[in-house]
Amino acid sequence: MFNRVEETEVGSSKQPHETSLQYIKRILKIDMSWSAWDFDSTVLAEQLTMIDKELFLKISSEELSILVYQRNAKNAPNISAILAFSHRTSSLIASEVLKDESEKTRARLLARFINVADKCYRISNFQSCRAVIGGLQSPAIYRLRRTWAYVRKKHASKYLIFEFLCRLYRDPRLPSYQKTFYIMSQNSPHLPYIGDII
Incomplete structure (x- = not known):
């Protein structure tokens, strides 16, 4: 290798x-x-969490005030970095799934990434969980109808977890999301999704 x-x-x-x-x-x-x-999948979730933690801890209150007043992350380099890493994670997941042309292999990869999102959710890493779900919901992956049908059939429990996480992360204003975030925030450490803060 x-x-x-x-x-x-x-x-x-x-x-x-x-x-x-x-x-x-x-x-x-x-x-x-x-x-x-x-x-x-546990290693991937833990590594994503460690990277997100390092990026999140670099964000200063000054950067948040810049973001509030300017309504732009251009002058907030640490916020831009965590957003860029989240976007790269989503893009990497989509490209990794699309590498193989076999529906079974793609379905197994989707199940693995759903497992990564679930593990990020369980260790209270909302940032990476949202990034992984974003990659799985990207248009290129969403249109793989036969692959998703195979996931529903052969990896039904993983698909149910995916549906739950998609409903949960649909809108941060929904009561289910706020309740979950409140429960997770009571047990430290937890990483919020930077988009919700913005």
Whole structure:
């Protein structure tokens, strides 16, 4: 899985124009090809939560006030970063599902990502849960009618979880969402969805 990009460079010495850091980066350059099958859904949920936590803790009150007054996240780099990461997560999920053309494989991937969203929900990570659901609800994935039919048939429990999460995250003003958020916020730690704060 890990292959050196250029075998000849590994044994080469430091070039005169290179700094030590550039030299180390060059000799340690590796080609990584990961897929969703390489990770357990629990590991994916935990990793997403750790990244979201780091991004969320960098948001300052000044950035929130900038957002309120300017109504734009352009001058709030940490808010922009967490929104960009959420968008990248959704896009990555959609592209990962669309890589394979087999309906059964796509259905298994959908079930795995539903499981990731459920685990994010259970560990009170509203941010990643919403990002994963956003990827599963993207138009390219939503239109896979036969794949979703296969999920309903073969992974019925996962599909029911997906429907529950979609109803829950439909609108933050709904009483069911507010009640769930209130219950989750009583048990720390929890990560809110940044879109609700905005």
